[in-house]
Amino acid sequence: MATKAVANALTGEGSSTVFTGDTDPELIAGALPFAIKMYEALLATQPDHQGLILTTGSLFVMYANAFIQGPAEMLPPEEYLERADRIERARKLYLRGAEILATGLEKKYRGWNDAYGKGVQLSYLAKLKKADVPLIYWHAAGILSAYALNPFDLDLGMRLPELTAAIARAYELDPDFNSGALDDFYVLFYSSVPEGMGGDPSKVETHYQRALEKSKEGLAGPYVSYAQAVCVPAQNIETFKSSLESALAVDIEKDPASRLVNIIAQRKARYLLNAAPDFFAELDADTWGEW
Template identity: 40%
Template sequence: MFLNAKKILLFLAGLLLLLSSCSIKQMALNSVANTLAPFPAPKADASGGIDAAAALTGEDDVPLIAAVFPTVLKTYEILHLSNPQHRGLAIMTGSFYVMYANVFVQTPADYIPDTQFQRKNIEYLRAKKFYLRGASYVMQSLDRAYPGFAAAINRYSEEGEGAKFLARCKPADTESLYWASCGVLGAFSLDPLDTDTLAVIPGALAMLERAAELDPAYNEGALWELLAAFYAAAPEALGGSPEKALEAYQKALDLSGGQRPSVYILYAQSFCIPAQDSAGFNEALSKALEIDPAEQPGNKLTITLSQEKARWLQASKEDYFLGD
């Protein structure tokens, strides 16, 4: 009887040690996650938090960031897979995939001549894949907060469950809603004939509009910039509207203080080209190039990349305007 009791005590002690070990491991994972990807945003406001994205966007050497970005992205993905319950890691991993798709896959593909259609299309499909992967990771964060969120948004209707889920979202969810929308809309822009992506556009737009309600000034007008691009390009049946596009553009311009080149590039592409406004196109791109990256240390990368695109648009102007 004494031996049995001793065996039970030893078993319980071993189990306690095992549980303690798991608990310590999880605490360590959470500690790392809270430091590298605190939730909610903004990262810089979190105690002890590190804004990893800012560490990248503060660099103006594009080849350096292009070389290191995949390593950073995969590191976050490993951390997320090791700790899938952590909302901050899901958002950061997803947003990095969306950034990678846009900056390092789609944008270089934009510069490939149309005569190299096959090469260009292969890169666009790669970008689409990364956009959707990023959106999926961010949606995991929203699903963690609101179980069933992703499925409801994927079959969104104003009378359905998706609208009810969005009504429950809080200002802390703005970042998640923004990046999930970015991923879906980015993928759709590259392959608008994909019926699977087309089916989730209403939900993506609803997330973006809800984010704009929750935190209108988020990231100095980034929400309105994306909304303006969508409203200007989408048909009315999908929610497009020239009036909404112009209103959203003006909000983006105001909130950015006129200090983000991408807003002027948006105007040149989404408004001037369709209207064949050659003078407006020139003026918008000139304003984009007048912005000094040195005056915004935390945005050097994004400004440098945007200005590269502005110069490319200037050099390619004759492709967009008749008679130029």
């Protein structure tokens, strides 16, 4: 009973803002590994606790993205071996988180994990409720993030249709989830996945504008996602620059619960601006300052 009470307290409403509302990324980077292991220990004693499953799994995904993959991608080119090691670590953490989240879906809907393979996924998707959207979102984010780091993983690649259908259902149930997180997800998904596997560049702009609208332009993340996933492949330097400048102009106090994610996104924006000559053929380090 005591363990369950602690689990309820640590996964209740407002508990996540202890991390996401902080202004010190280094403090959170140091605290999260202990927090994750603590949640894992609690989950071992309360394996059916849906709040613990969601929190533990999503923390793995968030930690891998914000504090492993993100910094790894900003390492200088000469540290390619270190970068490769960190990217592989991030990939493994994404999958660990996704596996935990999958147990939550399986416990709520017996047979969920085999539904796509058996051709009965649609019947399971119909059972989903709005409360299931966080599980779906973080599970898909973990799998697709791992796949993005190794697109030669055929097993994960074969799961794209399954995940695409699940995210589409989540969008039907709660299109405003987490201030437009699903729209930001679609910006990355539709712009980076081949059309034959679910990508659709024609839908990117719509979801980008929706992400900005739903976040009330108070999140830096959508601007950074658009600059990196859309502007770089299109070699659109003007929009790349303006998008990142918009990210840097976001007032982190406008949404106190999102201070940390905004600070991390703005760090990424500064890096991308400084490294622009590495991404655009028309630029070099000497002429970039003229833009």
